[in-house]
Amino acid sequence: MATTRTEADACTLLDTDHKAVKKMFKTYEELAGSKARGAAQKKLELAHQICQELTVHATVEEEIFYPALREALKETDILAEAEVEHAGAKDLIAQIEAMEEADEMFDAKVKVLGEYIDHHVKEERNEIFPKARAAKSLDLVRMRDQLMARKEALMGAEVA
Template sequence: MPTTRAPADACTLLDADHRKVKAMFKDYEALTKSRAASAAQKKRDLANEICMELTIHAQIEEEIFYPALREAIKDTDLLDEAEVEHAGAKDLIAQIQAAAEVDDMFDAKVTVLGEYIDHHVKEERNEIFVKARAARKLDLVGMRDLLTARKEELMGEMAVA
């Protein structure tokens, strides 16, 4: 008997971002073990890519997903915590982007950013997405399209910058 899967929704899109960035953090960790002369530049490039992905992801959540969820659910404490986590991640992202050298402190900042993101992802997957999908007032499939369009717009802006 075939099973029908729910259509991809906003949570599916956001979780795809989570998986992509998790893989990038794993790649970064592998680079920290490399002694190759090119490793520092590769780490810088990958860290910049991670920062861009996370910046765009946080922005689409803050502009579209979280406000819609605030309107649809009663318990918004999780959303408050998520926004505080975003602020902490943004601070680390700024430190990583401003770093003059790719040294042990740079590696530590990228590692801690990855740990922040792991924690944030667990809360989104296990609590926020569950509440979003249970909220009858939310059109998560329609929201996915809004998130995708905004994400593409932001990626275009960052590519030009």
């Protein structure tokens, strides 16, 4: 069954994550310029929240979304590129999570991570999502439900 543009599908869910994280990066950028007391601690907490969101998002894409696309699409080079981008982001996430102080290098790493994610999001929106929506063999509405369930399970595991 083809997905209508008005019905929320897997791509819509993933893009909602993208928008939420973009807002978080924007808030971080505002905090990075702040000299207010407590700004450093807020940056540290927000950066860790960004890392958690991105880790969960990447996991559901890698476990559910990308494998389904690999089966449905003829050309999968764009998926290989997306997976390499995930690896680069995960490396930066690990560096950020290992840091205990929101210093100049911390800010730089969060900024570069934001740039990586921005680039990755543009490719998903402009190339991957349209191909996914055009693939007749994908039930993106059912996949949305799978992604949501997995995301909830991962978020629950992160909190516990």
